[in-house]
Amino acid sequence: MQKITILIHCKDQKNIIASVTTFIAQVGGNITYIDQHVDVEQNVFFMRLECEFANSEITIESFKADFDKTLASKFDMSWDLYSQEQKPKMALFVSKYDHCLFDILGRYSAGELNIEIPVIISNHNDLRWIAERFDIPFHLVPFTKDNKDEGEAKQIELLKEYEIDFIVLARYMQIITPKLISLYENRIINIHHSFLPAFPGAKPYHSAFKRGVKIIGATSHYVTEELDEGPIIEQDIARVSHIHSVEDFIMKGRDLERIVLARAIKLHAERKTMVYSNKTVVFS
Amino acid sequence: MQKITILIHCKDQKNIIASVTTFIAQVGGNITYIDQHVDVEQNVFFMRLECEFANSEITIESFKADFDKTLASKFDMSWDLYSQEQKPKMALFVSKYDHCLFDILGRYSAGELNIEIPVIISNHNDLRWIAERFDIPFHLVPFTKDNKDEGEAKQIELLKEYEIDFIVLARYMQIITPKLISLYENRIINIHHSFLPAFPGAKPYHSAFKRGVKIIGATSHYVTEELDEGPIIEQDIARVSHIHSVEDFIMKGRDLERIVLARAIKLHAERKTMVYSNKTVVFS
Amino acid sequence: MQKITILIHCKDQKNIIASVTTFIAQVGGNITYIDQHVDVEQNVFFMRLECEFANSEITIESFKADFDKTLASKFDMSWDLYSQEQKPKMALFVSKYDHCLFDILGRYSAGELNIEIPVIISNHNDLRWIAERFDIPFHLVPFTKDNKDEGEAKQIELLKEYEIDFIVLARYMQIITPKLISLYENRIINIHHSFLPAFPGAKPYHSAFKRGVKIIGATSHYVTEELDEGPIIEQDIARVSHIHSVEDFIMKGRDLERIVLARAIKLHAERKTMVYSNKTVVFS
């Protein structure tokens, strides 16, 4: 065990910080980064730590057992531990839009994302050629009203086969089933092409154009059963004016979608996001 | 007649630009600025011109008559002419919030706004002292459900008395009556403390906080009978995160409100806005 | 001849706008977009027009001849005419950094850029595989102090062979020779990884980190003989703080470089930029 990231949340109580930091010190760890937050209204405490264990004999298993016994039970914590050496495995769900796919694969190839992308799943064959260019397995999983159960079963089978940690919907444009959502709770990231909660649903650029807004946006969020209502991870905006047509909105929006989604992937992969009350704490 | 600004809109037709620019040249004017826009979808043409008439004997009246006869009737134009020498007169409606009032009067005193502010009207006495500090007449016009007619009558009387060209609601927090709206169509500017159309109505910062957005905004728009649905003039945004409380949202929002409202006032005063289909063309 | 774009600049004079718009109308064209600017200080007039010639028999050659005779000589104009049907041909110069190359080719493949990319030229073989993935001819042209003349000759030969209209240096990292600059005056676009004029030269992210700035930037500009001093086309920025290392600056900067360069390419390809006094007029 060398470098780990720990995420904790629990009811806010006295002396949590002191207790956790003392524990880490006692087992031979050095805290290299600490972030903490208290939601005063809801009385919830959040913490993210990065620790190094140089020359320590402690294993992840014994650390976990100790932490559970000593701290987690005492403060009634929900907590997770991640080795920084292990890259999370991300599945890409795509449909027909290629700009987010190109952007993610470009970043991936350029070594910008500390993840693995073992598989791309799509309900159409249109983007297969891109997957092939980047040497990533591409699976066609048709998904319509009529074959929902079959499609879902195939998706889940592939996610298991490739040992997927989290899913990114790169303009996938299809409903994700409740079963898949519950299997990957807070681990499915979507990019919505509007500044949520403005313009939810389909054709947001058309609605934004009609309303005459001066700023458009994009929103990356975790997928929940309520469409476009999941916890927001990241948002960004671009200015528009009367000179821009709906097509211009769409074109400007593509840049927003690319960047907002890429940022959300990075934050999730680095374990910098925590979810509660349908909101996120993002330690960035 | 020296420097004028002309605003034109009409159905898009061939040769409008050539016809208008030729007319100006023929009557001895020099075009110093031209802006034009075509809404392709709705087939509407918009134009804004600034012209100088050095050594020209032409009067505004004869120019207007000529323009109407030669061009406006031919192309079925709606058009307006403004002398750049005349400062528009703006009435400020306020209630209890002081930050937009301070900002506008600070800019006004610093000579940043090419307007006159002959009167401040409020439904409360709380901000009278600020008006007095800046030597601007302050009128208390109570406005409640029970005295709506009386309040409206008093407002209109004051607007006439001070020869008001346009009205700015600097966080006025009261409904404007349909009669007043129709008297000042597209000449009442409101500042809404959210990124419309997200979070319309009251307490938008609380709603934004609850939804967990990562960006908040403010919107300046012309007032129409549909609450918070009028044509948007200007918007801007600020980043927020989990560390910010509702109070932080409100505080950050105040800066947005100040700046977005100040920009909208400037654009309107310089005749750079045109309204159609519940949207604005802003030549900036 | 169907749709054309015209760029004009000359000494500011009375009645230019009226004269040009009347001319277009007389030869059967309809102006669909007009943008104009006067640099008051230097007394220079700029204009960009988009015109349609439906059912017109006029050829580009006769239009050019007429315009020259009737207008250009009278007002002493510099002017250019571009058919909107012809896509400009862009050569990409790259070296070892791949993020801008991936981004441009992703956009190109996604149909976002109205250009052709017939060739990629590099002084290293590192990025050859990317060019091959996107089926674009890749030429290795070594370029060092010792082979400058030979390298320049080879570059120019390739540019002629592929009939290149403009060059984009996608983090090319090599000096462009004065001869090549003069052959492609105001047609070589560079991306500099700082907010010029701050931090010119090499290692700007390191300098920015050392100075403790809170905002970093990227700058796209036309290449002139003065290094990093050419006319700026586009800039953008990103916030940084004490938590970011030099490596974080570089990573955030990559997103800026991608977007700023992509915007500059688009503006140039759509003939929206004009250069004078080492500055640009950008009609966007």
Place this chain on the structure above:
Amino acid sequence: MQKITILIHCKDQKNIIASVTTFIAQVGGNITYIDQHVDVEQNVFFMRLECEFANSEITIESFKADFDKTLASKFDMSWDLYSQEQKPKMALFVSKYDHCLFDILGRYSAGELNIEIPVIISNHNDLRWIAERFDIPFHLVPFTKDNKDEGEAKQIELLKEYEIDFIVLARYMQIITPKLISLYENRIINIHHSFLPAFPGAKPYHSAFKRGVKIIGATSHYVTEELDEGPIIEQDIARVSHIHSVEDFIMKGRDLERIVLARAIKLHAERKTMVYSNKTVVFS
């Protein structure tokens, strides 16, 4: 003693966080906020804590003595403690520009700034009327080449008389003497009207206009003996284009100056800034 803020910096060492948090817990305090940073390159550790002492009998004096003995000496810390109940006292230095002064006094009157402003000092009488409107003592302290010593002496006398904690130069436009800088090290805040380090010195808007930049900025920094080279606290930017004159740059810049300076004042007043190596750590 109820609510305190502690700022610590020292050489990075193992177990600092655990030691400090344990100490606070042992003396009956509850940590409500913790921020920490390590400059890996220079091996410096920074920490900011907010603590509450409900029902604790401990005094600030005994806490300080204990902390010094137990921790500060052991880790060789530089540290400061501030009571959150005490508002810092800020002196405003102004000259002839009024926009920052109006903005600060507007915010101050609106209760946005948790400070006291007991005095305004100026080398001209131009802005005296504004100070009087806001009922703040105004002192004329002429400051020229010829009376530098006298001026400095008078300034220092006033700062002592009003027990000033920190100084804000709201476009003061005069050199601050080395003696005054050393008396108020890292406690004099200046607003520079450019995106430093671009365009240092006088007339930055003119230089920015000449260079043809597409973005202008403003920078708030602590004053050091090197002009415009002190540690940067906050920066922000605004877009400009060819349509903007130098006067437009200045007008847009005023909004930047207002906001950037207001943010820096707030950060400093809330003890969220720490200075080292001519840079700032800003815990915001």
